[in-house]
Amino acid sequence: MNKSKTIAVLVALCGVLTLSSFLIKQEKQRIYIIGDSTVRNGQGNGSNGQWGWGSFLADYIDNEAVEVYNKALGGTSSRTYFTNRSLWQTILDSLRPGDIVLMQFGHNDSSPVVDSTRARGTIPGNSNDYQEVNNPLLKQKEMVYSYGFYLRQFVKNIQNRGARAIICSPIPRNKWEAGEVVRSEYAKWAEEAATQSSAEFIPLQDLVIAAYQQQGKDYVSKHYFDAKDATHTLKEGAVLNAKLIAEYFSNKPELGLAQWIKK
Secondary structure, eight states: OOHHHHHHHHHHHHHHHHHHHHHHHOOOHHHHHHOTTTOOOTSOOOOOOOOOOHHHHHHHHOOTTTEEEEEOOTTHHHHHHHHIIIIIHHHHHOOTOOEEEEEEOOOOTTSSSSSSOOOOOOBSSSSSSEEEEETTTTEEEEEEBHHHHHHHHHHHHHHHOOOOEEEEEOOOOSOOOOOOOOOHHHHHHHHHHHHTOOOOEEEEHHHHHHHHHHHHHHHHHTTTTTTTTTSOOOHHHHHHHHHHHHHHHOOOGGSSSSGOOOO
């Protein structure tokens, strides 16, 4: 091979390597967040003064290496998010092997199984029980399952795509008894579902309650919630919840996210 051809080959090879390097750099780790209004409130811009923690999680993550997509939607339960094809199926279709899906449901699962407005309730617990109902919104029969069952179905779908599922227990409400924050059974069922489906689990309820009880009811009620709403957090409360999740990742390197958490 003469000198000119050698140079041409080297130039072409350098171009391929440069392009390959560029493409590799573009392949960021992706984290999808799904859940209800305590994860993403309204349009996610705080227009009503309320925020979900999913709007702030990216602030604690290395955005050069990780892309965070907050796909939570207010008003949804585990049931309605899973069965709405424009929500869950759209995310499933975009999942790549190695992606992470972080989920938190529960606040709306205690709603009626059948009503004329939302029909979003699930059977309490983590069983395989089901109930056949006439859904007045869909105008058709529907098989309704337990809260934990839907979580396990999310995990199964995610794992079938080669992605990773992380279940969070729902954040607590600003409800106190005898000086302590009231706990929800949905946290227990979420952990059971995670264990049964081999998903990762974040005891978010426990983390938030520990912070609330250290700061006290008066502080929590003044800084994290509006006086008329014990469920949805103000910005400071949402930031706290996001920070607690990031700290949990940082302290649990076995979850594989510690290297992306900002110090």
